[in-house]
Structures are given as structure tokens and as C-alpha cells.
Amino acid sequence: MAGIYIHIPFCQSRCIYCDFYSTLHLDKREAYVEQLCREMLERKDELLTRARAYNTLYVGGGTPSTLPPSLLQKVLLRTAEIFPLATDAEVTVEANPDDVTSEWIAMLKDTPVNRVSMGTQTFNDQLLHFLNRRHNSQQAERAVSMLQDAGFTNLSIDLIYGIPGQTRQIWEQDVRKAISLRTPHLSAYSLMYEEGTPITRLRDKGQIEEMDEDTSLWCYEHLCQQLSEAGFQHYEISNFALPGFHSRHNSSYWEGLPYLGFGAGAHSYDGKDVRRWNESDLLGYIAHGACYETEQLTETDLYNEHVMTRLRTHQGIDLQHLLLRFGQSCHDYLLEQAKPHLLQGNLQKTGQSLHLTRGGIFVSNQVMSDLFM
Ligand code: SF4
Known part of the structure; x- marks a missing residue:
């Protein structure tokens, strides 16, 4: 895809x-x-x-x-x-x-x-x-x-x-x-x-x-x-x-799939660990073509992004997938950080899914930043 x-x-x-x-x-x-x-x-x-x-x-x-x-x-x-x-x-x-x-x-x-x-x-x-x-x-x-x-x-x-x-x-x-x-x-x-x-x-x-x-x-x-x-x-x-x-x-x-972005200011992602984007400069783009900046994403960047994007969705974070993708220590870290929010009712664990509750959506920025590394 x-x-x-x-x-x-x-x-x-x-x-x-x-x-x-x-x-x-x-x-x-x-x-x-x-x-x-x-x-x-x-x-x-x-x-x-x-x-x-x-x-x-x-x-x-x-x-x-x-x-x-x-x-x-x-x-x-x-x-x-x-x-x-x-x-x-x-x-x-x-x-x-x-x-x-x-x-x-x-x-x-x-x-x-x-x-x-x-x-x-x-x-x-x-x-x-x-x-x-x-x-x-x-x-x-x-x-x-x-x-x-x-x-x-x-x-x-x-x-x-x-x-x-x-x-x-x-x-x-x-x-x-x-x-x-x-x-x-x-x-x-x-x-x-x-x-x-x-x-x-x-x-x-x-x-x-x-x-x-x-x-x-x-x-x-x-x-x-x-x-x-x-x-x-x-x-x-x-x-x-x-x-x-x-x-x-x-x-x-939100699923971390690859995409190509074209035009001034457009972003691309290779589906693994490289993000590139064109400068937001209309006249420069027309005169010289695309001028890219590239970012090599670290494992921490990828973990944070995974947490942020998955938590925005109705399905939430699939803990089994997170374990396979990022390893035991990330998985354990996430669950440890999630504890206060589970207690406060901002997060809910259903089977292998960790997701925001309706109330948690209102404080989602705080929840996400607490789960980040
Ligand atoms: S200025 Fe243009 S891009 Fe921005 S919200 Fe209005 S229509 Fe959309």
C-alpha cells in the first residue's frame, strides 16, 4: 500500500x-x-x-x-x-x-x-x-x-x-x-x-x-x-x-505506510525511517525545482510517532505489534507510563489494545507526551 x-x-x-x-x-x-x-x-x-x-x-x-x-x-x-x-x-x-x-x-x-x-x-x-x-x-x-x-x-x-x-x-x-x-x-x-x-x-x-x-x-x-x-x-x-x-x-x-509528496511544502515518507520534504517556497520551486530536506528518523522518533498516530485512532496502540516492532523494553516502558492514565480513566486497555477513552481525548496531548520517550 x-x-x-x-x-x-x-x-x-x-x-x-x-x-x-x-x-x-x-x-x-x-x-x-x-x-x-x-x-x-x-x-x-x-x-x-x-x-x-x-x-x-x-x-x-x-x-x-x-x-x-x-x-x-x-x-x-x-x-x-x-x-x-x-x-x-x-x-x-x-x-x-x-x-x-x-x-x-x-x-x-x-x-x-x-x-x-x-x-x-x-x-x-x-x-x-x-x-x-x-x-x-x-x-x-x-x-x-x-x-x-x-x-x-x-x-x-x-x-x-x-x-x-x-x-x-x-x-x-x-x-x-x-x-x-x-x-x-x-x-x-x-x-x-x-x-x-x-x-x-x-x-x-x-x-x-x-x-x-x-x-x-x-x-x-x-x-x-x-x-x-x-x-x-x-x-x-x-x-x-x-x-x-x-x-x-x-x-x-496513521498506519505508517509509505507515501510520495509532490509540490512546494509536500512531505514524503519511505515507510521505514526516512522523511523528506520540499521547501515551502513557491518561487524557488518554480525556478529551481524541488529542494528537499531529509530527516533520518531514530528508533525513538519512530516509537514516539507510532504512539502519537496510533493513539489518535479508534483502534489505539496494538500492544502485540508494538512489542514485535520496538521490543520488550519499549513495550514495558509504555505500559509503565500508561499506568497513571489508566487509573485516571484517560486510557483503557481492551485485550491487546491501549486506547484513549472519550475523556482521554480532551487531554490527549498530555497523555501522548507522557507516553513518549
Ligand atoms: S487560507 Fe487557504 S489553505 Fe488556509 S484555511 Fe483558508 S482556504 Fe484553506
Whole structure:
């Protein structure tokens, strides 16, 4: 199993909370795609010895749908030409709701894409405006139904909770609306105040207030409860899916499978102990091609990463697998470190699985760091 990730770093405007690598240089889109195709060709054999066909392709950003439809189609078709995709490959493209037009959907129909992920974030227009999202709730609803009418059943939407001004009532409406759209996958994130973002500056100047912790916890609890009643499996801390619709691409990251990343800022992993990433520098990438940094992961890095990624999932850490992969001393260390959290009810041991409880999810960062070496 192996996957491909393609980074399209363009956005038409910047959301006030975002610290992802993206740029407003839309005039560079064609030159970027040229370089992207070159990079894919140059690196096409990097994983080939193990991956005869790729199981997932994910085009993310930035906002891939800011590419003109013909250019996005070129990326998708060229990728599928260079990298053989399995017949049942999951092929996802991220989109902003207001880019989803009938022309865009028609273009998508002529590509291998079978999954669309949309950053809806909230269905409250005032909050969307505050976040500097460029769509409104009506456009989001319309985008979902247009895609469904065109036969795209595997859709995912994102929600954010913890937005200043987002009351419990607004969040209840967001969750209700999300469920009513009948998309089989939903990701929900707590708003983060990342350094250097406009929203953090507003908070630091006292112009907005963070949502209090009780309300934030209530929002997450409410979401978990409502989605569970609607038949969704809570398969990762931030991800929920109806049976059969979990994100195979993201799951492969949590399972430590190899993937190739292309484009400025994209990461790759060989599935063993080497991670590489391209510099987040659009102009440098276009002018000189990919410039990689490489990290050789130590056994400690790999153990820590295993603990962190597995603990985020519903299945948790498979203790037998951990024993075989990292040895007796790591296994014993983990169980020793886990003891206080087992006693406090943050962790639970079920058979050979060590996993977070619902309460443990709220303190997951602390639990993980206590289990790290
Ligand atoms: S659309 Fe996505 S990548 Fe672009 S600024 Fe907003 S959150 Fe960031």
C-alpha cells in the first residue's frame, strides 16, 4: 500500500486562522503545474519497487480548486499517467465550496477523482465572514448537492468549533446541518490560535475572546453524540465516517505506510525511517525545482510517532505489534507510563489494545507526551 500527495499551494484569500503553506500568487499557477509534472516524472521510481500500484491519491492545499479546471484536470491526468493507480484507488481532491460549479464537476468526471473534501467550516454566514472564508452557507449546501446529483457519493466536509461568537446554539445548528447534508465523512477541528495568524493578533489585542474550555468540550461532546446517533464511526480524534467511508489516504499516514509528496511544502515518507520534504517556497520551486530536506528518523522518533498516530485512532496502540516492532523494553516502558492514565480513566486497555477513552481525548496531548520517550 502506498499513497501520493500533491500540494497545490494557492488560495484566493487567506482565512484568518490559517498557518498552512499557501500563497495568493495566482499568476504562478501554470508555471507551478509545469514544475510539479517535472518533479513527478523525475521521482516516479522512488517507491516503485514496493508499490506496483498506488492505493490513494490526495490533492490538497492550499485550495486545489483555485486552479482553472483545465489545469487541475491536467494535474490529475498526468499524475495517473505517471503513477499507476489501483483499480479501487481512493482519489481525493480538496475544494472550496464556491469553486464547485457545473463546469468544475464536468471536468472532474473526466478524471479518476472519486472523493471530494470541502472546507465548509460552519454554516453560519457571520462566522464565515469573520473567518474570512470566501463562501457562504448557501454555496456550501449547493456544492454538496450538486456533487451528489452528479454521482459523487464519497464526500467529506470540515467543521470548526471554538470560533469566537459561536454559541452552543450555533454549534448545534452546524452539526444538524452537517448531518442533514448526508455526506458520509466529516472532519471537525477545534480552532487553533497559531502564532503569527491574524486571529491570534486579534486575541492578543483583546479584540476577541477565545471560547471557554467548558463550551469547547461541550461542542466536541455534542458532535460525538450526534454523529454517533446518526451512524458515524468516530475512527480518529477529528474524523468521523459512515461505515466504509473512512479516509483511506489519511488512515495510511496513521498506519505508517509509505507515501510520495509532490509540490512546494509536500512531505514524503519511505515507510521505514526516512522523511523528506520540499521547501515551502513557491518561487524557488518554480525556478529551481524541488529542494528537499531529509530527516533520518531514530528508533525513538519512530516509537514516539507510532504512539502519537496510533493513539489518535479508534483502534489505539496494538500492544502485540508494538512489542514485535520496538521490543520488550519499549513495550514495558509504555505500559509503565500508561499506568497513571489508566487509573485516571484517560486510557483503557481492551485485550491487546491501549486506547484513549472519550475523556482521554480532551487531554490527549498530555497523555501522548507522557507516553513518549
Ligand atoms: S482556504 Fe484553506 S489553505 Fe487557504 S487560507 Fe483558508 S484555511 Fe488556509
